[in-house]
Amino acid sequence: MTYDVTAPAADSATPATPVPARLVFLWNNFGPMHADRIEAVARRFPQSELHGIEMYDRDVTYDWTGDEAPRFRKTTLFAVAETPGRLRRISRFLCVAWRLRRAHWFMCHYERPEVLAAAILLRLCGAQVFTMGCSKFDDKDRSARGEWLKSFALAPYRGAIGTQERSTDYFRFLGLPRVASPYNTLSVDRMRAQAADVPRPAFADRPWTIVARLVSKKNLSMALSAFALYRAGGGHRALHLCGNGPLERTLKAQADALGIADAVTFHGFVQTAQISRILAGSLALILPSIEEQFGNVVIEAQALDLPVLISDRCGARELLVQDWVNGFSFPHDRPESLAGYMALLDGDEALCARLATGARASAPRGDVAAFAEAVATLVAPETLPEPAV
Numbered sequence: 001m002t003y004d005v006t007a008p009a010a011d012s013a014t015p016a017t018p019v020p021a022r023l024v025f026l027w028n029n030f031g032p033m034h035a036d037r038i039e040a041v042a043r044r045f046p047q048s049e050l051h052g053i054e055m056y057d058r059d060v061t062y063d064w065t066g067d068e069a070p071r072f073r074k075t076t077l078f079a080v081a082e083t084p085g086r087l088r089r090i091s092r093f094l095c096v097a098w099r100l101r102r103a104h105w106f107m108c109h110y111e112r113p114e115v116l117a118a119a120i121l122l123r124l125c126g127a128q129v130f131t132m133g134c135s136k137f138d139d140k141d142r143s144a145r146g147e148w149l150k151s152f153a154l155a156p157y158r159g160a161i162g163t164q165e166r167s168t169d170y171f172r173f174l175g176l177p178r179v180a181s182p183y184n185t186l187s188v189d190r191m192r193a194q195a196a197d198v199p200r201p202a203f204a205d206r207p208w209t210i211v212a213r214l215v216s217k218k219n220l221s222m223a224l225s226a227f228a229l230y231r232a233g234g235g236h237r238a239l240h241l242c243g244n245g246p247l248e249r250t251l252k253a254q255a256d257a258l259g260i261a262d263a264v265t266f267h268g269f270v271q272t273a274q275i276s277r278i279l280a281g282s283l284a285l286i287l288p289s290i291e292e293q294f295g296n297v298v299i300e301a302q303a304l305d306l307p308v309l310i311s312d313r314c315g316a317r318e319l320l321v322q323d324w325v326n327g328f329s330f331p332h333d334r335p336e337s338l339a340g341y342m343a344l345l346d347g348d349e350a351l352c353a354r355l356a357t358g359a360r361a362s363a364p365r366g367d368v369a370a371f372a373e374a375v376a377t378l379v380a381p382e383t384l385p386e387p388a389v
Helices: 032-044 086-099 113-124 144-153 165-173 188-194 220-232 248-257 272-280 297-303 316-320 335-346 349-366 368-379
Strands: 022-027 049-056 073-078 104-107 128-132 159-161 208-211 239-242 264-268 284-287 308-311 327-330
Touching: 022 032, 032 049, 032 368, 049 086, 073 086, 086 113, 104 113, 104 368, 113 128, 128 368, 159 368, 188 272, 188 297, 188 349, 208 220, 208 272, 220 248, 220 335, 239 272, 248 264, 272 297, 284 297, 284 335, 297 308, 297 316, 297 349, 308 316, 308 335, 316 349, 327 335, 327 349, 335 349, 349 368
Parallel strands: 022 049, 022 104, 049 073, 104 128, 128 159, 208 239, 208 284, 239 264, 284 308, 308 327
Antiparallel strands: none
16 A cells, blocks of 8 residues: 555645655664554655665564565665675665655664765755664763764754653754654554453463563573572562574573573564564563663563563663553662562562553553654644643
8 A cells, every 4th residue: 555645635725734745764674663653654644655665675683574565665675685785785775765865764774874875865855864763872881983973974864763861862962953752662553453362361370571682782691590589589480581592592501500491481583473472471571681772572561561670771661661650670780679579570469450550551652653743743843733731
């Protein structure tokens, strides 16, 4: 399904509502959440022509399956097996940018040469170009030289879509005055529909669930240590770990050494539909990362009324998780703190029910409708509703 560029004729007595004729979105690869976002924008601007450009047909980090029938015009630049060189990437992207130069562009990956080249070309052609992301100044150590280079790479952009306050402040620090939010969103309705037929287990039978790549920054070794403390203190629930990565053998060996191997299930990489079903039957989501710009799985959990135990390093904590409302945050380097919260939830069904209600109330903050409004803030502020007085 595509969208007609031509708006209907305006009534002579009513001024036409300004809408962008064409909107283009670029990501490395389209997973379900990326399609969610463009489709939400399509609903927000039904008279606009929507294009989605992915650099590669598959993601080398996530094995997700994309939408085979997206409701927008999708262009794939390369097959991941091609491994194109820099000049070929720049040339191909410039051709696409030139063809779609009369548009509002939203692009991730401003640090890539091909994206920088396209942003410069588009800006010279008079296009409105915006970047998207969720990085924060405190994600890692920063250098003055590195930040200066970033500000240069962002010079062609008119603004950005970030996520929470620290993310939007970082874009402003890098020289972008027009910043909207949120960026990290997905379809809450899709998540709920995928788990609509999953029966809710009895309270005593619900496991803990972690959804994360098996890499160092996800801090899964600490989570296993916390789970071992929880089990040693009398906890009986199992742990489900969804994700793949280079640390799988190491983590399985750690679980065996801690004596918890029979209580931990390693599912490997799981597609979003199955993630919904696993989360729907869980007691809570655990996200223990030591570096996490946001954490989209928090939105997935809250869409399914799931409390969240989240480390103090995760960006989603700022926007979505409040202690005693819909979950708890814990120090990323203190397994005993995480184990304590696990023990607290394990024995208090009334508390879990209250946190689940809070999680459901928080879910709209991460829904794609909010992303569509962020786009509207940048490209068509005249279409926004009047603020409440």
